[in-house]
Amino acid sequence: xxxxxxxxxxxRIVTLLTRHRGRLRAVAKGVRRTxxxxxxxxxxxxxxxxQIAEGRSLDVITQVETLSPxxxxxxxxxxxxxxxxxxxxxxxxxxxEEGEPAVQQYLLxxxxxxxxxxARHDPSLILDSFLLRSLSVAGYAPSFDACARCGAEGPxxxxxxxxxxxxxxxxxxxxxxxxxxxxxxxxxxxxxxxxANAEASDARARREASGLVAAYLQWHLERGLRSLVxxxx
Amino acid sequence: xxxxxxxxxxxxxxxLPGVGPKSAQRIAFYILDADPGDVRRLAEVLTVVKExxxxxxxxxxVAESEQCRICADPRRDLSxxxxxxxxxxxxxxxxxxxxRGRYHVLGGAISPIxxxxxxxxxxxxxxxxxxxxxxxxxxxxxxxNLEGEAxxxxxxxxxxxxxxxxxxxxxxxxxxxxxEYADEVTLGRxxxxxxxxxx
Numbered sequence: 001x002x003x004x005x006x007x008x009x010x011x012r013i014v015t016l017l018t019r020h021r022g023r024l025r026a027v028a029k030g031v032r033r034t035x036x037x038x039x040x041x042x043x044x045x046x047x048x049x050x051q052i053a054e055g056r057s058l059d060v061i062t063q064v065e066t067l068s069p070x071x072x073x074x075x076x077x078x079x080x081x082x083x084x085x086x087x088x089x090x091x092x093x094x095x096x097e098e099g100e101p102a103v104q105q106y107l108l109x110x111x112x113x114x115x116x117x118x119a120r121h122d123p124s125l126i127l128d129s130f131l132l133r134s135l136s137v138a139g140y141a142p143s144f145d146a147c148a149r150c151g152a153e154g155p156x157x158x159x160x161x162x163x164x165x166x167x168x169x170x171x172x173x174x175x176x177x178x179x180x181x182x183x184x185x186x187x188x189x190x191x192x193x194x195x196a197n198a199e200a201s202d203a204r205a206r207r208e209a210s211g212l213v214a215a216y217l218q219w220h221l222e223r224g225l226r227s228l229v230x231x232x233x
Numbered sequence: 234x235x236x237x238x239x240x241x242x243x244x245x246x247x248x249l250p251g252v253g254p255k256s257a258q259r260i261a262f263y264i265l266d267a268d269p270g271d272v273r274r275l276a277e278v279l280t281v282v283k284e285x286x287x288x289x290x291x292x293x294x295v296a297e298s299e300q301c302r303i304c305a306d307p308r309r310d311l312s313x314x315x316x317x318x319x320x321x322x323x324x325x326x327x328x329x330x331x332x333r334g335r336y337h338v339l340g341g342a343i344s345p346i347x348x349x350x351x352x353x354x355x356x357x358x359x360x361x362x363x364x365x366x367x368x369x370x371x372x373x374x375x376x377x378n379l380e381g382e383a384x385x386x387x388x389x390x391x392x393x394x395x396x397x398x399x400x401x402x403x404x405x406x407x408x409x410x411x412x413e414y415a416d417e418v419t420l421g422r423x424x425x426x427x428x429x430x431x432x
Contacts, residue, residue: 003346008251034407039416043379044346046418066417075382078390082383085345227345 001046001071002088006032013058014042015092016050017109022102023095026052026059038064044088045071045113068110073117078232083123084116085227087130093221094138104137124206124233125198128213129190136191140164140220144188147171155181159212161219177215183208207233239265291362293338293355295320303327303335310334315372316359316388318342318381326374334372337362342380343387351387359388363395370398377404 002023003015010032016024031038041048041064051063074084091109095102112130116123132142143165145154156166158176166184167176179187182205189197190209201209210233218224234240239261247257264272288294289301296302303309303323313334317323323336339354362368371392375381385401392399405423406415415423 035410037414037416040378040418041416043418045379064416069418069421071379072418072421075379076386078383078386081379081386082345089346226348230343230345230350 001042001044001048002092003044004028004042010036012042014061017091017095017102017106018050019103019106020101022100022106023092023098024052024059025098026050026061027055028061040069040071041066043071043075045074045084045117047110047113068114068117070113070117074113077119077123080116080119080123082227082231083127084113086127086225086231087112087116087134089225089227090131090134090217090221093225094134105134108133108137121195121199122206124210124231125190127231128187128210129193129198131213131217132187132191135217135220138220140216142187142191142216144184144191155184159184161212161216177212179208179212180205183212187213289338292336293320293340293358294323294336308333311367312369313372314362314368314370315374317374318376318384322374322376332372334370339375339384342375342384344380354384356388356391360391363392363397368397370400373399373401377402 001014002017005013005015007013007027010030012028012031013025014028016026018024028038028042030036031042038061040046042061046066047068047070049065049067050061052059053062074080087109091105095105108130112126115121116126120126135141141164142148145166146152147154147156147168148160148163148165149167149171152168152170154166154168156168157178158167158169158172159165159179160167160173160176163171163173163176167173182201186198186201186205186209189195189201190213214228217228235243242264243254243257243261246252246260247254249257252260285297286295287297287299289296289304290299291304292301294301294303296304298305310333313332314337315326315332315334316337316339317326318339318341320338323338326332326336337355337359339356339359341349341354343349343351343354363371371388373385373388375384389399389401403426405419405426406412412420
């Protein structure tokens, strides 16, 4: 479950990311009534098994069963909630077409929500890791070692979101950032899933990495994420 | 398409929430058929409501004067404050006749995905109201959905250092329902919040 919008008196339009059909929108009838049989199953973050009937303009949800109630744990911690919301928004934006399968994005999101709800790592690190990986799946993988323009072997010192990652001295563009080597190592670790190193990073590197990841995401999405400014780091 | 003013009326009615083009047409023709006195009364109420109704300077509820009826009522318990999302929720809690304290209307719930953060809500006003020691208990009565829960968690974090009693409305099984139809989250909450029947 990615997002819900109120519809009419007691209904909601819900946006879902599904395993086989990518992003979908469907109507949950009567879900806002306290007597609704859907109850809390159709809230954002919930991982559910659904039966959907094809409607004329919008599909209608007829049955729901919970697979993992991520929403219950994520909603009870404000830091986790704000990080999670940005993940949902990113997934919605990166899966462009409705109805186009996006299995990798789906699996990535479910995995990220699971680790958020079990508090396996710091929520801010999980978010940055998810953002980098989700961008990679969508075809915007950043390069943290080889130069993103000429391919020269790294490590390099300049980072430029528009060019797709690190740049060598010869390719360096004006306006590029010069992150600390620790920060580059952290971002690379978050992209590849090297959690041991990521957890060992210090607050300064995490802050710098978050800023660069946000800039990278912003550049590739063209329009910034609404929820990213609210993330409680 | 209808001629001039009739189409204008349909267009204006169609802008109301939950009113589609067909309903707008139906309402427009009802108005055309209706007694002129009824229509005039409706028009007057619409004009007056925009002129007179404003938001209570204390709690943010809809009011006809500077303060709403509840805030101006001296019989209300000043030590209890119930925090709700919308004015509609004040009416819902009032209907229970269980609560004699006062309210604070936030004006919505935190929803980052829609660009609504704590600064967009009346959180600062809430903190100002709690600055003196009159209020001893704050009841968080935001909606029992994800945004409402997140708003309650955010407020709890803010209110705890003030040394107040902070409570959250209970969630659980609806009265008159069947246990087997309860979803896992609701039933889980009901278990968490179970209470001893001896007290």
